[in-house]
Structures are given as C-alpha cells and as structure tokens.
Amino acid sequence: MQERLVDANGIRLNILEAGEGPPVLLCHGFPETAYAWRHQVAALAAAGFRAVAPDMRGYGKSSRPDKVDQYTLFHLVGDMVGLLDALGVESAVIVGNDWGASVAWQAALLRPDRFTGVVAIGVPIMEPPPIPPTQIFPETADALLYALYFQEPGVAESEFERDVALTLRKLLFAASGEAGPRDDARTPNPFGMVSKRDGLLASLPVPEKVPDWIGEAALENLEDAFRQSGFSGGLNYYRNLDRNWALQSCLKGKHVDVPALYLMGERDTGLAIPGMRAIIADQPRLAPRLMDTVYLPGCGHWVPQERPDDVSAAIIDFARACEARGSTRAST
Numbered sequence: 001m002q003e004r005l006v007d008a009n010g011i012r013l014n015i016l017e018a019g020e021g022p023p024v025l026l027c028h029g030f031p032e033t034a035y036a037w038r039h040q041v042a043a044l045a046a047a048g049f050r051a052v053a054p055d056m057r058g059y060g061k062s063s064r065p066d067k068v069d070q071y072t073l074f075h076l077v078g079d080m081v082g083l084l085d086a087l088g089v090e091s092a093v094i095v096g097n098d099w100g101a102s103v104a105w106q107a108a109l110l111r112p113d114r115f116t117g118v119v120a121i122g123v124p125i126m127e128p129p130p131i132p133p134t135q136i137f138p139e140t141a142d143a144l145l146y147a148l149y150f151q152e153p154g155v156a157e158s159e160f161e162r163d164v165a166l167t168l169r170k171l172l173f174a175a176s177g178e179a180g181p182r183d184d185a186r187t188p189n190p191f192g193m194v195s196k197r198d199g200l201l202a203s204l205p206v207p208e209k210v211p212d213w214i215g216e217a218a219l220e221n222l223e224d225a226f227r228q229s230g231f232s233g234g235l236n237y238y239r240n241l242d243r244n245w246a247l248q249s250c251l252k253g254k255h256v257d258v259p260a261l262y263l264m265g266e267r268d269t270g271l272a273i274p275g276m277r278a279i280i281a282d283q284p285r286l287a288p289r290l291m292d293t294v295y296l297p298g299c300g301h302w303v304p305q306e307r308p309d310d311v312s313a314a315i316i317d318f319a320r321a322c323e324a325r326g327s328t329r330a331s332t
Contacts, residue, residue, distance in 0.1 A: 001041050009075075009082030011063035014055040019045025022323050023089045024315065025080060025115075026053040029098020029122070030234040031160075031171060032302075033060040033225045035218065036097070039308030040315060047316045052092075054083060056100065058233020060225045068153065071236035073244045076103045077110055084114055093319045097121040097304055099237050105287075108256045117259045117322035118287075119315055121303045122268055124280045125256060125287050128249075132242040143193040146200060150238040159199045160231045165223050166206070172214065173207040177267040177300035192272065213306045256287040259325070261318045263311065265299030291318070 001018045016034045018041050026037040034053040044051035055062040057079050058071060065071070080103065084092060094115045096104030101123035108118035129136055137145040150156050160167045173179060194200045210216050262283060270276055284290045294314065296307050304311045 001038070005061065006083065006086045008086045009078045011057060011065065011079065013057070013063070013079060013083055013086075014061035015083070016041055016053045017051060018042065019048070019050045021048045021050050022319060023050045023052060023084075023087070023092040024319055025083070025092045025094045026051065027080070027094065027096035027100030027103045028053070028056060028059070029096070029100045030237065031168065031222075031226065031231065032098070033222060035221050035225075036302070036305055038218070040095075040304055040312050043308075043312035044316060044319075049316070049319060050089075052083070052087065054079075055225075056103070058229070058236060060229055064229060064233045068236050068239045069243060071233070072240045072247060073102065073106045074247055076237075077107045080107050081111060081114055090114070091116045093117040093119065093315075093322055095119040095121070095315055096123075098123060098301065099234075105256060108258050108260070109251065109254060112256075112258045115258065116326060117261075117318060118256065119261045119263070119318055121263045121311070122265070122270060122301055124262060124264075124276075124283050125260075126279050126282075127286065128245055128252070132245050134242050138193070140193075142197070143195050145192065146194050147238050147241065149194040149200060150235050153232070153235075153239070156200070156235055157231050159201060161226075164226050167201060168219065168222055168226065169207055169210070170201050170204040172219075172302065173211060174204045175269045175301035176211055176213070177265055177298045177306055178207075178211055179205075179267070179300065181267055213302070213308075218305075256289070258289060259318070259322055260287045260290045261314065262290060262293045263303055263314060264293075264295055265301060265303050265306065266295045266297050267300045268303075269301050291321070 001016045003016050005012050005014050024044050026040060028036045034055045037053040041051040041053055058064045091114050094104045094107050101120040104118050104120055105125045107115045137148045139148055210219055296310060299306045
C-alpha cells in the first residue's frame, strides 16, 4: 500500500492505495481511518483492482474544516467525486461501512454516472423520517440517545480525548462480535442511551485483551491517528443529521439505480434498534438493483476488520459483476 495526500473538493485527503485496474473506493466509519480497509486494499489489488481508501474529511491526516456545517453528506459525496477527479478516474464502485455506508448510498443516489455500484456495510438505505431526526431520538431526565449526546460541540470530545487509548478500546470492543449477540428483543444497544451524569464510556466494559481481529499494531495506528486529529471531525457528521434531512428533501422518492450489495454482522449493534430488520428487508424497494443481503454470523459492527476475507471476497465478486455489466453495455 502507498499513502499520499491529494487535493480534492477544496480540501486535502490522505489516501491509501494499491493495485491497477477498475477502481474501488472504500469509505470508513466512526471511529476509524482508511487503515480499517487494510485487508481489502491488499486483496483488491491482488485481484486486479485499484483500491483507494481515504481518511474521510475530519479524520486522520485529511483536512479538518472548523465549521460544523462543512460535514454534510453533500460535502462528503463531493469529496468522493473530487477524489475520482484527482485520480483521473471516470467511475468506481463505492464501498462503505458505518458512516461510510451512508456516504456510499448517497453517492450512488446522487451520482450514478460516477459510482456504478455500491456495497454498503452495516447501515441500510432508508427513507428519511417525517420530521428532523433529533426530534425523534429518545431522551429522559437521566439519559439521551448517543446521537443526541454527540450534538453539543465539545461534550463528547472532552470525554473521548481524556484517554484516547481507553476510549477506542471500549468503543471497538463494545460494538464487536466479541461483545455477544444482540437484537431488538434482548441485549440492549451499548451505544444506545447515554447517562447525562456519567457519559457514554462509563457503562462500556474494558476488554481484557486487544481483540484478535484488530491486533496491537493496528490499534496503535488508530490511537496515534486520533491523538493527532481528535474526535471533532467524526462527531461533526452526527451534528449534521438534521441539516442532511433538510437538504435531502429534494431527493424524496428517488431510488438508488445502480447495482448494490448489503452486508451486516449478525451481532451488529444496529440490530438492537427496534424495527431494524424490517428496514433492512425493505431495501429492495429503495434500491431495486440490490443483488443480495448477507448477514455474517458472529460478526459485530466492524465487519471489514472482523471478517476481512469474507468482505474482500464479497467486494471482489460484486466489483467483477459490475465490471462485466459495464463491458457488456459498452460492447452493445
């Protein structure tokens, strides 16, 4: 893998890349960096693809704009379009996990000419709610949903940056498959309701050891990245939920018209959200060319790292199918 900075969409993006051939763009989530895709970058390159994984806006060595309103989904999709331009690439398959999945869905929705296939991991495509999201999120006298907890600048940052290593170890373990099974009828979502007195991390267990799926070296890489960048960039994605909702009103009724694939760990924390399985099952209505929905047994939220071989194989097969379709259309 090679690492370098490129100018795109008025900012600088740090990217990991390897290989030559049809491009595949990999978008990470929170709290991650491009290095979360290290296994897929190597596997895609070996399979004859050009794999590109950026530190998303606000993360790692990429630019971190100061203003909260510079982190909307429209900015993030613009970054991905700008990255293709900077690389001299006409189109690519786009892949995303967590927040990266939201970016990938939106990119495929807005620019099917540039993003010819989408692989979403963890976050399904869904219709926007009838009112701004933060008006729906639950809050009691003692606790509030994590996304509400993230809204006030500086609050979560203060908690998370107090001990970056401990923060990441807790967050990564709690959302991983090693934390145990979960669904909307049994185990509560560990990222669900946050104590107004104690914050988010207090209720999360401290893992006895670093999970095997990440390892000490990769975890140290992640810790170094967040010590340098802080957490504000990633948290600003959540602070634009209502702004995204307002901006996306013009897209009501529009569907994702490119081929799609959806992956989710059977122990993903998202399955603790009531009704999530019904939302996932409804995806073919919003993405008519959805080829498959795959649940990975024993896997949590960090699917590309927890099940690297399965994810790499799924992306490669999907990208080859997209490439074959494109070649067929070009020949006719």
